Amino acid sequence: MNLFAVLKRVDFKNILKVIFIGLSRPHFIWPTIKATKDCIAISTKNYGKLHHKNGPANAFRHAFWNYLIAKRCFKWQQNKETVLAWAKKVTDWHEDSFPNKKLPREMDLHNNEVGRFIFEQNTDKSEQEVIELLKQMALESIKIDENSILSEYKNRMVHILEQ
Numbered sequence: 001m002n003l004f005a006v007l008k009r010v011d012f013k014n015i016l017k018v019i020f021i022g023l024s025r026p027h028f029i030w031p032t033i034k035a036t037k038d039c040i041a042i043s044t045k046n047y048g049k050l051h052h053k054n055g056p057a058n059a060f061r062h063a064f065w066n067y068l069i070a071k072r073c074f075k076w077q078q079n080k081e082t083v084l085a086w087a088k089k090v091t092d093w094h095e096d097s098f099p100n101k102k103l104p105r106e107m108d109l110h111n112n113e114v115g116r117f118i119f120e121q122n123t124d125k126s127e128q129e130v131i132e133l134l135k136q137m138a139l140e141s142i143k144i145d146e147n148s149i150l151s152e153y154k155n156r157m158v159h160i161l162e163q
Contacts, residue, residue: 014097021089028086039065042131044067054104059111059157060138065114066091067122067130074123084116103146107158110150117155 011019015095022029039061047057068085070080091112095105114137122130134157141157143152150158
């Protein structure tokens with residue numbers, strides 16, 4: 001993943017926004033970039049290119065990304081609320097900067113929240129243990145459509161397409 005190639009796809013307003021986000025917690029920038037790269041690599045290792053679709057593998061990737069950002073930043077600042085707020089801010093920025101259709105966006109935001117919940121509940125577990133937990137949750141993820149009420153699936157992964 002080339003950071004500059006990704007940022008070239010972002011409009012100026014969102015570039016400024018991410019700069020200000022980064023300046024608010026500069027010590028979290030490197031662990032967030034590393035978590036993002038590792039998340040993509042682990043998702044590809046486990047699911048191939050399926051994690052780029054809107055199925056259970058994508059649900060895994062979004063949840064794991066949020067978990068991993070919080071976990072890696074927690075090593076720098078031992079405050080759950082701070083790292084969870086950071087993970088939300090960064091991943092919400094991503095969803096705003098790389099627009100998606102309504103249902104996939106809602107799905108991504110929901111699965112991001114699941115990942116933060118998993119971090120909050122499993123700070124003592126290893127990353128490998130959480131990978132296994134999230135893989136199982138992905139297998140049990142709920143297929144949704146435009147009529148689904150996502151709040152009914154709190155702390156459960158959701159997906160749109162079958163794999």
